[in-house]
Amino acid sequence: MASPIRLDSIRKEYSAAGNTHVAVDDLTLEIPAGSFTTIVGPSGCGKTTTLRMIAGLETPTAGTIHFGDRDVTDAPPQDRNAAMVFQSIALYPHMSVRENIGYGLKVQGVDEAERDRRIEEAAETLQITAQLDKMPSELSGGQQQRVALGSAFVQDPDVLLLDEPMSDLDAKLKAELRVEVQRLHKELDATVVYVTHDQTEAMTMSDHVLLLEEGELAQFAPPGDLFDHPVSEYVARFIGTPSTNMLPATVEATGDGYVLTDGQFSVPVPGDLFADRVGDDVTLGVRPQYLDRGGGSHGVRVRVDVVEQLGTEYVVHGETTDGSKIDVVVADDAGLATGEDFDAYFEPDDLFVFDDGGDTICH
Numbered sequence: 001m002a003s004p005i006r007l008d009s010i011r012k013e014y015s016a017a018g019n020t021h022v023a024v025d026d027l028t029l030e031i032p033a034g035s036f037t038t039i040v041g042p043s044g045c046g047k048t049t050t051l052r053m054i055a056g057l058e059t060p061t062a063g064t065i066h067f068g069d070r071d072v073t074d075a076p077p078q079d080r081n082a083a084m085v086f087q088s089i090a091l092y093p094h095m096s097v098r099e100n101i102g103y104g105l106k107v108q109g110v111d112e113a114e115r116d117r118r119i120e121e122a123a124e125t126l127q128i129t130a131q132l133d134k135m136p137s138e139l140s141g142g143q144q145q146r147v148a149l150g151s152a153f154v155q156d157p158d159v160l161l162l163d164e165p166m167s168d169l170d171a172k173l174k175a176e177l178r179v180e181v182q183r184l185h186k187e188l189d190a191t192v193v194y195v196t197h198d199q200t201e202a203m204t205m206s207d208h209v210l211l212l213e214e215g216e217l218a219q220f221a222p223p224g225d226l227f228d229h230p231v232s233e234y235v236a237r238f239i240g241t242p243s244t245n246m247l248p249a250t251v252e253a254t255g256d257g258y259v260l261t262d263g264q265f266s267v268p269v270p271g272d273l274f275a276d277r278v279g280d281d282v283t284l285g286v287r288p289q290y291l292d293r294g295g296g297s298h299g300v301r302v303r304v305d306v307v308e309q310l311g312t313e314y315v316v317h318g319e320t321t322d323g324s325k326i327d328v329v330v331a332d333d334a335g336l337a338t339g340e341d342f343d344a345y346f347e348p349d350d351l352f353v354f355d356d357g358g359d360t361i362c363h
C-alpha cells in the first residue's frame with residue numbers, strides 16, 4: 001500500500017579531503033500517500049541526494065525518514081519496499097527483456113507462473129509486449145527505459161523513485177514516456193517521487209513540487225501554487241517559461257497612499273504591507289503571459305530585441321527603458337521588428353513583489 005513519506009530535519013553532509021559539503025540541509029516535509037511528487041531545481045541543489053536517502057542508498061547525517069508510521073532512516077533499501085529507476089539505464093545485457101523485468105521477482109523467490117503473469121501485465125501497461133523476447137541491445141533508448149520502468153512496476157512497490165528517467169531521450173520520446181509514467185502511477189498503489197531539473201516536466205506531471213535551493217526547501221506545494229504564489233524571487237524565477245520578468249522599483253508615499261514606482265509606472269499598494277518600507281528598493285515580478293499590448297492600468301516601454309514564434313504564440317524578448325531584460329508573450333506579433341518600441345501593460349493583481357532579500361511581500 002502506498003505510504004506517506006515524512007522527512008524531518010534531514011541533513012546530508014559529504015566529506016572529502018578534509019572538506020565538508022552540505023548537500024541537503026534541514027529538509028522537513030510530508031509527501032502524501034499515493035501522490036506524484038517531483039523534486040526539481042538546478043544542478044547540484046540536492047535532488048538526487050534527497051531521493052537516494054528516501055531509497056536507503058544514502059544515510060542522512062541527521063534527521064529521520066518515515067514511511068507511514070515506520071522509521072526507515074537506517075533501514076537498508078531492500079527493507080523499504082521502494083523501487084528506483086535511474087537516469088542511466090541499468091539492464092542486464094545478457095538477459096532478455098522478460099528476464100530483466102522478472103529478475104527482481106526471481107531473486108525474491110516468486111514462482112515462474114506468477115512472474116510471467118506480472119511481467120506480461122507490466123509489458124502491456126508499458127507497451128513493450130512485442131519486445132519481451134528481445135535482448136536489450138535490440139531496443140531503442142526509449143524501449144530500454146520502459147523495460148527499466150517495468151522492472152520497478154512488477155515489484156508492486158509502495159514507493160517508486162525515479163531519477164531523471166527521461167533525460168537521455170529526445171523530446172518526442174520524452175513526451176510519450178511522461179504519459180507512460182503517469183499511467184504507471186495510476187495503476188500502481190504507490191507514492192511516486194520523481195527527480196528532474198526540467199521544471200516543465202515537474203509542473204505538468206505532479207500533484208506536488210518540491211523546489212530545492214542549495215540543499216534547502218525553497219517551496220513545497222502543488223504546481224499551481226508555485227506558479228501563482230511563489231514564496232520568493234528564486235521560486236518565481238525558476239518556475240514558468242519564459243522566466244518571470246523582474247523590474248526594479250521603489251516604495252513611495254504619495255500623501256494618500258503608497259505606490260511602487262520606477263518613474264514610468266506607479267502602482268498603488270496596500271499601506272499595511274508597505275507603510276514601513278517607504279524608500280526601500282523592491283523587485284516587481286510579472287510573468288510574460290500577464291503582460292499585454294492591448295492596454296491595462298500600468299505599462300512599461302519595451303524595445304524589441306528578438307521575436308520568437310512558439311507554436312501559436314510569440315515571445316518578444318526586449319529591454320525596458322532602464323535596461324532590464326523583459327519577455328512578453330503575445331498571441332499576435334503584429335509585425336514587431338527589432339529596435340521597435342511598444343508598451344506592455346500589466347494589472348497590479350498579477351504582480352509579485354519581492355523585498356531586497358528576495359522574499360515575497362505580496363502576490
Ligand code: ATP
Nearest residue numbers: 014016021023042043044045046047048049050197
Ligand atoms: P544534478 O541535477 O546535477 O544531478 P542534484 O540536484 O541531483 O544535481 P546532488 O547530486 O544531490 O544534486 O548533489 C548535491 C551536492 O552534493 C552537489 O554539490 C554534489 O557535488 C554533492 N555530492 C553529491 N554526491 C556526492 C558524494 N558522493 N560525495 C561528495 N559530494 C557529493
